[in-house]
Amino acid sequence: MKEGRKPVRVAMLGRGTVGAQVMRLLDSQADDLAARVGAPIELAGVAVRRPNRHPDVPSHLLTTDAEALVRSDVDIVVEVVGGIEPVRGLLVTALRSGKSVVTANKALLAEHAADLFAAAESAGADLYFEAAVAGAIPLVRPLRESLAGDRINRVMGIVNGTTNFILSAMDATGASYAETLDEAARLGYAEADPTADVDGYDAASKAAILASIAFHTRVTAADVYREGIAAVTPADIAAAKTLGRTIKLLAICERIHDSVAVRVHPAMIPRTHPLASVGGAYNAVFVEADAAGSLMFYGQGAGGAPTASAVLGDLVAVARNKVSGGRGPGESSYAELSVQPIAQVNTRYHVSLDVADRAGVLSSVASVFADHDVSIAAVSQQGRGTDASLVIVTHSAPDEALRSTVDKVAGMPSVHEVASVMRVEGE
Amino acid sequence: MKEGRKPVRVAMLGRGTVGAQVMRLLDSQADDLAARVGAPIELAGVAVRRPNRHPDVPSHLLTTDAEALVRSDVDIVVEVVGGIEPVRGLLVTALRSGKSVVTANKALLAEHAADLFAAAESAGADLYFEAAVAGAIPLVRPLRESLAGDRINRVMGIVNGTTNFILSAMDATGASYAETLDEAARLGYAEADPTADVDGYDAASKAAILASIAFHTRVTAADVYREGIAAVTPADIAAAKTLGRTIKLLAICERIHDSVAVRVHPAMIPRTHPLASVGGAYNAVFVEADAAGSLMFYGQGAGGAPTASAVLGDLVAVARNKVSGGRGPGESSYAELSVQPIAQVNTRYHVSLDVADRAGVLSSVASVFADHDVSIAAVSQQGRGTDASLVIVTHSAPDEALRSTVDKVAGMPSVHEVASVMRVEGE
Structure with missing residues (x-):
């Protein structure tokens, strides 16, 4: 650790389960974090809705004015509030003014990643979000x-x-x-x-x-x-x-x-x-x-401490970038691939039917699959008196063909009930 | 991808199984890599011992003079040769002159990491080595x-x-x-x-x-x-x-x-x-x-393509750092922890003995464990005529105590043979 190095100042938005764990780690690991970053990390403020609910946080750190905290003299904004607004606006403000952002907000990233990355790009700031997917698992x-x-x-x-x-x-x-x-x-x-x-x-x-x-x-x-x-x-x-x-x-x-x-x-x-x-x-x-x-x-994949571990890992990375003058990866969206609707995606179905236990039923059901160009991988039929249980597992086929097949089969007089329809994966 | 961006020049040391796969990926993924790095990656030369063994590599890229290649106008050195010398010297030369290094060389890192990191630190270069541990697995x-x-x-x-x-x-x-x-x-x-x-x-x-x-x-x-x-x-x-x-x-x-x-x-x-x-x-x-x-x-954990994937991931990271002016993490050795010898480490033993099948043997064997302060977690004895098989699993204890116990037990007249001694983990 370099002595006397100017601290990296962090604003935290939100202090629920994850936020409390982030604060705990910032405190208990302070020396280790400073050694890994090359400068101490200093918590500059915590924006919360109801300060009186956080009696264990030094009161000078608490504020209800998240906007002012984000616009203050901080280097990094850690967001553990969740939800879309007002968080989106706050993070765009932070990024546009060159403040790096660490967020655990999956809903926000899944809807507004393009805005956030554009704001980060405009000012050369970092946007890290390991905690948004699968908690502590590095992914x-x-x-x-x-x-x-x-x-x-x-x-x-x-x-x-x-x-x-x-x-x-x-x-x-x-x-x-x-x-x-x-x-x-x-x-x-x-x-x-x-x-x-x-x-x-x-x-x-x-x-x-x-x-x-x-x-x-x-x-x-x-x-x-x-x-x-x-x-x-x-x-x-x-x-x-x-x-x-x-x-x-x-x-x-x-x-x-x-x-x-x-x-x-x-x-x-x-x-x-x-x-x-x-x-x-x-x-x-x-x-x-x-x-x-x-x-x-x-x-x-969740929980206060595991999610906080992921937030802290990102915080160390962006703080190191602040200290060393580097930058993490920005948005990578050059491939511009189209999204295929589920109807066209090849999947496999498992279908369990209660059918009439008489000659010709299997062949008539099988012909519906064949009519839809759906190939059958496995079939088993078990008589139960007047009824029989018929289980069919298909080869892969476009999802819409599989659905139409099941709809058609469900309407057959010899099919009493579609007991279970489920996609099959992993084989 | 930014057009006209100055290429990042890469020297490769070695071209065995991994090197060939690295070259294949550099070629087949060239556009994607350029988009991810922000500049094209250009292979400037490949140092090999016997150029005539690589007829598929353009001859102007091949050289037997690794030292000259490393000292030439390249930004990054990728090392897939293995072994300690001359590789250590070459990589220290590269790092000292500010060239970043990507290596898959576990033996070198396990012995000379301190030298390499010091050389990297002196010139602000990157040292990445994901491929040195567990092949393609990000670790x-x-x-x-x-x-x-x-x-x-x-x-x-x-x-x-x-x-x-x-x-x-x-x-x-x-x-x-x-x-x-x-x-x-x-x-x-x-x-x-x-x-x-x-x-x-x-x-x-x-x-x-x-x-x-x-x-x-x-x-x-x-x-x-x-x-x-x-x-x-x-x-x-x-x-x-x-x-x-x-x-x-x-x-x-x-x-x-x-x-x-x-x-x-x-x-x-x-x-x-x-x-x-x-x-x-x-x-x-x-x-x-x-x-x-x-x-x-x-x-x-091994193989040409998986290892090459890890090398390429590192290469993209250090090339991005070259383009953006940043740096990856350096050596982190501030903790300066001492290394505990195995004798003092707590482990658990499984011991299978062939013993005489008569009264008092179990109690005399158990007393040896007790004398060494080794607590027994599970024991099973099965008679086989004049012999018996005695299996003991211990609780955790210092490894030296467990070893002394086994040595002592092995010398007992009622113990015919120590059939198996093995540490136990994961419970």
Whole structure:
């Protein structure tokens, strides 16, 4: 550590669970951080809505005027508030005046990355956001930097802990989605309003960010095909089990020639797949690149301390850049790839049907698949008196062809019920 | 990509498997790399020993005079030769003249990192070495940068593919080490002279590098306690199986108060441990940090293309730094922790003994453990006529106490043979 070096001044916006952990680490690791940065890091102020809720923070640090704090003499703005406005405006102001920004705000980045990067570019400031995707797991830096000399083809992972907890529990107990969600809320694994998690919005934001940096193109949350887990039934779980599979909410980013496809939906994966054993609130992401082959990253995807670890790593990097005069990577969107709608993306379906147990039913169902150019990979039929259970797993085909096939099959008189339809991944 | 930007000129030392892949990627990805760097990357020359062995390389690029190439008008030196001299001298020359260096040379970094970093520091040059540890797996950058705001306590992993292939095969077939090594050589998984791999030198170099960057201190290969896999017997493998364990060659870097302990040795781990399922030539590394919790990184640890991916990622980073005027992280060794010898490190032992099957033997063996203050975690005895098999798993204790205990037990008249002694990790 260089003695007497001018401190790097940091403004913090927000002080919830993550913010409190960031403050704790800034304090407990102060000497180490100074040694790694080459100058001490000084907390200049913390903008909060209700100062009286933070009695443990020295009062001279607290302010309700985030705008004034951002415009004051600080070098770096750390944002752990969340939400779009007023944060977007504050961060654009900060970046335009040359202040570097470290943010954990996935929703903001998934919608307004272009604005933020443009503001950063205009003033030569840094924009870092490791904490916005998969908490403590280093993922943004490996994709933006480690694999910058490679061509990434696919990113697939579990990036939402709440839904992973719920699906793991449904798999273990056989209970319904509604019961399991209640249990998750009781245990603190689901928010009072779980919409962002269970409907896949959180995962879609992360998928948009991952796709943007992996494929050097702009992908926003609106470009992401999204299905949540609310429609997953005990029958789906049971069907998956029968086939040696389990159900996970996956974020999948694919490069297909000169376009990208980004989707979030529940999918059956084999129980032997490395993602199958990712339980509870953990996250894990697979990356496939031309030269590097398959890589996997695993760790805690949320929580105050893990997220704060990612924020601090970014803070050290941008503070080092301030001290050394360098800059981190800016937006890389030169590839300008188009986004392929889910209808055209090749997927595979698992379909469980309750059908009449009589001659000719299998052949008539199979002919519907054939009519839609959907090739069947595996089929099993089990009689149960007058009914039979018919399970079909397809080869890959355009998603719209698979959907039309299922719609058509559902309307057949010999098909009593479509018990489960689920995409299949990871084989 | 900014048109007309002055190219970044790269000298390459060596052109073996990795070098050829680096050249391939430089060519096939030229436009993408230029867009990511902000300037084209131009290969200025390739130093090789025998130019006639590289008929596919334009002859004006080839030279046998590495020294002249390094001293010529280049911005970056990429080293994929390996070995200590003359490479060390060449890279110090390059760094001292302000040329940044990207190297895949683990042996060099594990012995001479201090020299290299000092040379880099003197001229403000970058020294990057992601490819030196675990091939394509981003590990150096996450440890040096992503976790720079956290405190790392432990790094444990499988970092050598050859030994992992051999141990996986021994586990699957029950064959001896010698037979399996022959098979690995036939299949191309072991070198003609496998010493560096099977005796743990390669893993020890990587462990030294990982410990240095994880704990911000200087650790060289000589500081690493090292045992290879040549002494692993089918009896060890069988004993591990009986207990639901498998044997892996692990590199373990621990921070213990104000010292570090770094070791490479075979160890039994539970078959349910994530590292147990890392098969064949794959690598995987666990990292435990205060705030981030447990992280795992998994991928291909060797091979031309994966290693070249890591080299290219570093090359893009240092080229960007050249263009933007910034610098990557330098050596971080401020912590100056001492290295704890293996004798004092707490480990756990599994011991399988063939003992006389008569009253009092268990109690006399157990008393030897007690005399050395070694607490027993689990014991099982199985009679086989006049003999009995006695398996003891200890709690953790200083390694020297465990060794003395085993030595003492081995000399007891009632102990016919020490069938297997192996450290236990991961529980």
